[in-house]
Amino acid sequence: MADKVPEWGSASQPRQPDTLSAQPQRNAAVSPALAKALIGLGALATIASTFLAWTWTTSFPGDLSVTGYPGGNQVITLVVGVLLLVALGTAYGLPGLRWLAPRGHVRLLRGLALAGAVSTWYILLAVAIELNGIANWVTGSWVALTATALPVAGAFLLADDRHEAARPPAALPRWAQTVIILAAIISAMFIADYGITTSFTEEFIGFALAVGLAAWGLNSSGVLARLTELNARNRVATSAAAFAAALLFVFLQTSDQYNTIADDILIFATVALGLNIVVGLAGLLDLGYVAFLGVGAYSAALVSGAASSRFAHTALPFWAQILIGVGVSIIAGVIIGAPTLRLRGDYLAIVTLGFGEIFRIVVNNLNGVSGPSLTNGPEGVYGVPDLSLFGYDFGKPHVLFGVTFGKFGNYYLLLLVAMAIVVFIYARVNESRLGRAWVAIREDETAAEAMGIHGYRFKLLAFALGASLAGFAGTINAHLLNTVTPDQYMFSASSPPNSAFLLAAVVLGGMGTISGPLLGASLLYLVPAKFEFFQNKQLLLFGLALILMMRFRPEGLVPNKRRQLEFHEEEVAEAEAHAVAEADASEAEAVA
Amino acid sequence: MTSTMTTEPGPAGAVGTSVLEARGVTMRFGGLTAVDGVDLTVGDREIVGLIGPNGAGKTTFFNCLTGLYVPTSGDVRYKGTVLPSKPYRVTQAGIARTFQNIRLFANMTVLENVMVGRHCRTKEGLFSAIGRGPRYRAAERDSRENARELLDFLGIGRHAGSLARNLPYGDQRKLEIARAMASDPGLILLDEPTAGMNPQETRATQDVVFKIRERGLAVVVIEHDMRFIFGLCDRVAVLVQGRKLVEGTPQVVRADERVIAAYLGTPYEDGAAGAREDEGTAS
Numbered sequence: 001m002a003d004k005v006p007e008w009g010s011a012s013q014p015r016q017p018d019t020l021s022a023q024p025q026r027n028a029a030v031s032p033a034l035a036k037a038l039i040g041l042g043a044l045a046t047i048a049s050t051f052l053a054w055t056w057t058t059s060f061p062g063d064l065s066v067t068g069y070p071g072g073n074q075v076i077t078l079v080v081g082v083l084l085l086v087a088l089g090t091a092y093g094l095p096g097l098r099w100l101a102p103r104g105h106v107r108l109l110r111g112l113a114l115a116g117a118v119s120t121w122y123i124l125l126a127v128a129i130e131l132n133g134i135a136n137w138v139t140g141s142w143v144a145l146t147a148t149a150l151p152v153a154g155a156f157l158l159a160d161d162r163h164e165a166a167r168p169p170a171a172l173p174r175w176a177q178t179v180i181i182l183a184a185i186i187s188a189m190f191i192a193d194y195g196i197t198t199s200f201t202e203e204f205i206g207f208a209l210a211v212g213l214a215a216w217g218l219n220s221s222g223v224l225a226r227l228t229e230l231n232a233r234n235r236v237a238t239s240a241a242a243f244a245a246a247l248l249f250v251f252l253q254t255s256d257q258y259n260t261i262a263d264d265i266l267i268f269a270t271v272a273l274g275l276n277i278v279v280g281l282a283g284l285l286d287l288g289y290v291a292f293l294g295v296g297a298y299s300a301a302l303v304s305g306a307a308s309s310r311f312a313h314t315a316l317p318f319w320a321q322i323l324i325g326v327g328v329s330i331i332a333g334v335i336i337g338a339p340t341l342r343l344r345g346d347y348l349a350i351v352t353l354g355f356g357e358i359f360r361i362v363v364n365n366l367n368g369v370s371g372p373s374l375t376n377g378p379e380g381v382y383g384v385p386d387l388s389l390f391g392y393d394f395g396k397p398h399v400l401f402g403v404t405f406g407k408f409g410n411y412y413l414l415l416l417v418a419m420a421i422v423v424f425i426y427a428r429v430n431e432s433r434l435g436r437a438w439v440a441i442r443e444d445e446t447a448a449e450a451m452g453i454h455g456y457r458f459k460l461l462a463f464a465l466g467a468s469l470a471g472f473a474g475t476i477n478a479h480l481l482n483t484v485t486p487d488q489y490m491f492s493a494s495s496p497p498n499s500a501f502l503l504a505a506v507v508l509g510g511m512g513t514i515s516g517p518l519l520g521a522s523l524l525y526l527v528p529a530k531f532e533f534f535q536n537k538q539l540l541l542f543g544l545a546l547i548l549m550m551r552f553r554p555e556g557l558v559p560n561k562r563r564q565l566e567f568h569e570e571e572v573a574e575a576e577a578h579a580v581a582e583a584d585a586s587e588a589e590a591v592a
Numbered sequence: 593m594t595s596t597m598t599t600e601p602g603p604a605g606a607v608g609t610s611v612l613e614a615r616g617v618t619m620r621f622g623g624l625t626a627v628d629g630v631d632l633t634v635g636d637r638e639i640v641g642l643i644g645p646n647g648a649g650k651t652t653f654f655n656c657l658t659g660l661y662v663p664t665s666g667d668v669r670y671k672g673t674v675l676p677s678k679p680y681r682v683t684q685a686g687i688a689r690t691f692q693n694i695r696l697f698a699n700m701t702v703l704e705n706v707m708v709g710r711h712c713r714t715k716e717g718l719f720s721a722i723g724r725g726p727r728y729r730a731a732e733r734d735s736r737e738n739a740r741e742l743l744d745f746l747g748i749g750r751h752a753g754s755l756a757r758n759l760p761y762g763d764q765r766k767l768e769i770a771r772a773m774a775s776d777p778g779l780i781l782l783d784e785p786t787a788g789m790n791p792q793e794t795r796a797t798q799d800v801v802f803k804i805r806e807r808g809l810a811v812v813v814i815e816h817d818m819r820f821i822f823g824l825c826d827r828v829a830v831l832v833q834g835r836k837l838v839e840g841t842p843q844v845v846r847a848d849e850r851v852i853a854a855y856l857g858t859p860y861e862d863g864a865a866g867a868r869e870d871e872g873t874a875s
Contacts (some may be wrong), residue, residue, distance in 0.1 A: 425722055432721035433707075433714055433732070440697050440708045447695035450658060450710025452683035452775050461718065 002290050025120045035157040039109060040088050042150025046116055049147045050074040052140030060136075061200040064127070067140070073123045077144065080116035080210055084151055087112050087217075091158075103222030104161040111217015113151035119210035120148045126202045134416035150187050162220065177234055182241045191243035195526060196265075197258045203532040228558075239423070246416055256406030261529060263408050266415040267477050268497045269521035270422050272505040273514065274469030277426060279503065280511035281435060282462035283442025284341070285349040287491065288356020290499040292467040294489035295332045296325035296474025298363060301484040302374075303379040308382050310374050318387055320474050323428055329471025330464050332359075335577050337463035341456060344445070356491055356499050364486040380485030385413070387479045394479070411480050418476055429465070430512075438462055439512075494539065496525050504542065508549055510556025519557055606674030609671075610635050611779050611810040612687070616666035617656050618832075619649070622817055626652040627665065632812075634779060639801060639811045641825035641842075643818070645855055649834040651692055652813045657812075658682050658689050671778065684712045688772035689781040692814070694764050698757035702748065702767055705756050735774075742770040746800060762793045769800065779810045786817055798824050807852040822846055830854065866874035 054064040054074065064071025067385035070078045089097040101108050123139055128134050172180070191211060198204040218224050231238040253259055275289045303324060306313025316324070340351040367377025375381065386395030386407065394410040405413070429435050438457050440448040449455050478484050487493075501524055511519025528541065536557040549556075612634040619627040627649040630648060634640050642650050655661040657668055659675065659682035668675045670685055674849040688709075697705050714735055720728040742750040746766040751759055756767060765785055772780055782801070786794045794817060801811055801824055815821045829839040832854040838845050845851055 005824065428724065430720045432728075433735070434712065434715045434718060434721045436700070436704055436708050437711055439700055439704075440711075443697035443699060444695050446660070446679075447691065447697065448708070449679040449696075450660070450683060450689055450691075451771065452680045452707050453708070454678075454680045465718065 021462075032158055036088065036091055038154030038157070039084065039091075039151040042113070042147055042152075042154060043081050043084040043088065043116075045143065045147030045150065046084070046120075047078055049140060049144035050078040050081070052143055053138055054124065054141045054144060055131065055136050056138050056409040057131065057136065060127050060131060062203055064123075066553070073119070073203055076207055076210050077116055077120045077148065080112060080119070080214065080448045083214070083450075084109070084112045084116060087524035092359065099226065100223050101221040102226055103220065104163055105221060106155065106158045106161045108221035108223070109155040109158065109217075111213050111220065113148075113155040115217065115540075117148040117152045118213060119206045122142050122209055123202065123206050126206075130202075147287075155374040174234075177230055178237045178241075180227075181231060181234055181237050181245075181464035185238070185241040185245045186248070189249055192522065193249055195530075196255075196261055198530060201531060207391040208527070211458065235427075236590070239427075243420060245417070247413075250405070250409050250412045250416075251401070251403050253409065256408045259406065259408035259412050261526070263411050263415055263480060264496075265522050265525045266412065266419055267473055267480070268501075268525050270415070270419045270473045271470050271497055271519045272502050272509070272517035272521040273419075273422050273426055274466050274473070275502050276506050276511065276517045277438075278431070278462055278466035279467070279494070279506050280513070280517075281430065281442065282438040282459055284459060284462060285345070285352070285503075286463075286466070287349050287353035287499050287503065288336070288359070289502050290489045290491070291336075291356045291495055292329045292333060292470035292487075293474040293477065293497060294359060294363070294484075295329045295467075296471030297478040297484045297488075298375060298381065298474075299328040300475035301384045301469070302479040304384050304478065306381050307385045308379070310376070315385075318389060318475075322472060325471045325475035326410075326468045328521060329467045329474070332461065332471075333464040333467025337460045337467075341459045341463060345565055353491060353499070356489075360486045361487055369418055375486075378486060380483055380488075381478075382483045382485075384478050384482045384484065386482070387411075387476075389414075408480075411476070415476060415480075420474060422472070425465075425469070426514055434458070434461070492539065495528060496521070496534070501542070504546060508545070508556060510558035513558045516556050516558035523557075596834070605739070611638075611671060612812070613669040614653075614657065614666065615669075617653065617663045617668060618665045619652050619656050619661055620664045625834055627656060627663070627831075630675075630831065630834075630836050632829060632836075632839075634810050634812055637805050637808060638827065639805055639825050640812065641821040641828040642812060642814045642829035642831060642847075643816070643821055644829050644837075645830060648831040649711065650831050651783060652834075654689065654783055654814065657781060658687060679845060680712065683777070684780040686776070688775045688777035688779075690765075690768040690772050690783055690785060692783040692787065694761075694768055696756040696764055696767060696771070698755070700756055701753055702743065702756055702759065703736070703752040705737050705767055706742055706770050706774045707735045709771035710735040710738055712775055714771075739770075739774060743767075743775055745773075746770045762789055765789070765797070768799070769804070773809075775802070779812065780804060781812045782811065784814055784816065786815060786820055786830065794820050794832055818846075 007117065030415070050070040051068060053067045056065055058065050060072075064072050064074060086097065087100060087105065087108050090101045091109060124145055125139065127136055127141070195204065195207055198207055215224075249262065250259065271289070271293050274292075275286065278286045280283050300321040302309045302311055303314045303316045303321055306312065336352070336355045340348055340355065343351060362371075363375040363380075364378055365371040366374040367379075369377070386393060388394065391412070392398070394414065395407050397407070398405045399412065437448070438454045440451065440453060440459060441455055445455050481488075492498055492500045496502070496505070502521075505520035505524050506517045507520070508524065509518065510516025524542070527545075531541070610633045612632070613631065614632040616629045616631060617627055618625065618629050623776060630649075630653055632640070632642075632653075642653070644650050653663065653866060656663045657675075659677050659679040662677045670682075670687055673685075675682055675685060675687070684735045697708060700708070714731050716728050716731050730765075739751060740752065743752055747764050748759070748766050748770070751763060751767075756764065759767060769780075769782065769785065785801070786797050789797065801813065804811060813821065813825065822845075825842055827840065827844045828842050830845060830848075830851050837850055837854060838848045
């Protein structure tokens, strides 16, 4: 593809990019060829710089002092550099790479260039600050600094070519779609794995900056939307790939150290998904949801045979504990829901908040002194034994396929199954008469009732189902933590899961979707856990994140496109064309 | 679901029998009597218009018929049985409605909106939704086919996959009708179906209502557009200040001086009648 020579001084000319190959109408003073060359040169230099040392001493965490191979954060810079080269391929119109930028490559280049630069500069800055001075930079540092700056300059010299996505190419064969989905999900898993296993704050911040900016680039280039579309069309393949990737994660761990984090994320995400039924589908703002997690955990702990339990001699098998945990949660859900669900909106939120706190205070007082003896008061039920299923003791290390699974690795496998069950239930219910009734109630309760939906009954059902899923997660949580105490189930605390964080995970991720709460829960767990210096300012960070989110992306990270792809592609395209045409027509009418 | 209804709802009522019988329906809100002893009978496959100045109590009367309000006194019978007092039971019994200000489920697709309308004619609950047995799949397929058929009937089948909020205004009105019809009603209540439409669209709506009647439904319409009402209805009732003023064929109503007075006031006795009309509008 030949580049057109830009016209000078035509900045006022409106941009009218229409096709993929359209060269933007110019407002830059540099020829695109030069800008692209700058990016290419910069990307190559960036890659090269990661093989140099960035400082002379090993006292900066991650060891950046090695010449010959990349270490620590240099790996991130290296990967971004390689991606930048690939993205540059789209700018040159290389065959086979166009699908990377359906909505224009310039923003992709900008995002990736910024990702490399900001992340690298941050690390160099951290080196200078923590080791007291720029004197700690070596030649490699300067090379990296300059090399990562070049693509940024180049990318911002290119004129923005953002345009509507071109029509998607003819559908690939099924196997190719599956391969793409698998590749995308496995790479996402590797990214998540890297994030979880970062061992020091600087590394995580550098990582988060790079991922955030690269994601922005990928999103505005339209490739994420296309992947989402692909995933929506192959839901079975996507779920299987996601499950496989999650399974792969635990096999990549060399120690149990990071499995604890992963376990907590899984619990948090599972409960968030349960809450998504209540909040995202039925539209009931529940601020006391964590109580159901507590009900499940307490129910299971009390009959698990723990010595501190009121029923110390009752050691029921795990399946019975699940039944009891889920059953008691449903009862609790109905007891709390029956009086409160007659309220709407804000009133419901306040009352559920109250009930959530009542749960915590009640279990705090059922210690035989302030109330009947049941829950052992503030000390809670401790010494909950580890699970043992079919002779597989979850507390002991096992070797599977040559990989050692410690306690948390074992629970990871169990939690993965639990999450799969919750995802399955959510997906099935979402696309059913029941799910439609819930969404109808959320959208307009009066109209829903006029359509024959018994609002109260269905709201109660949503509440009960949500409660049962949280209770289910709680039964596992009791064994995972070996302890159940009242203050694990607060409205807000500095670490998840608590009601406020759960709701935030749902809202942040995207209400009414499956991947939204999972992503939201991972972020909300990981970010506070990794920003150690934020320990006592987590709620501040959390509030800030919510404000930014509501300002820039109120629909959540994963917006819910309500199943437009359930139907055949052509129909959607046709209907949308019609909708647009008709909207235009009616607009014209309105004007006339 | 336990229902007080014994009659099977559906279009197959005996010709000539009354579908809806409202007797002495009165609705008071505190000191305000919004509807005052209104009688209305709707025969099988009859199209009845309900007109009156703003604030005359037409929509309140509709709400009394559909269980949204429980009338202070009077009773409403549908095919001989007293209507239950909950909206979802009324729909179950066989009366469906649309709303004056469109109340679609904006973030659902057009097809889903209509499938929601089918809700009370299907039974699948939580466990069949999770299990997805053959019966569930058959029921789901039926609702889908029914919904598609209704969308085609109203001429908006091409929009099936788009979100309801993205539809042009006129099509949103049609979608509301399709959604109401999905519950297989014997009587459909249309609250200002042509509000905001141009003359062309109004005429199209008229045809739609006739076609609905052909499917065996009785229709009650609230409207302000007189040409629409008089061209459409078999019978017209005029509500003024909560009371029924006149009822009869379009010709009779059109000729009645009191109707004209109620709408326009009586210029020659400017004191009394004009003031009364103002009150009516204010309430």
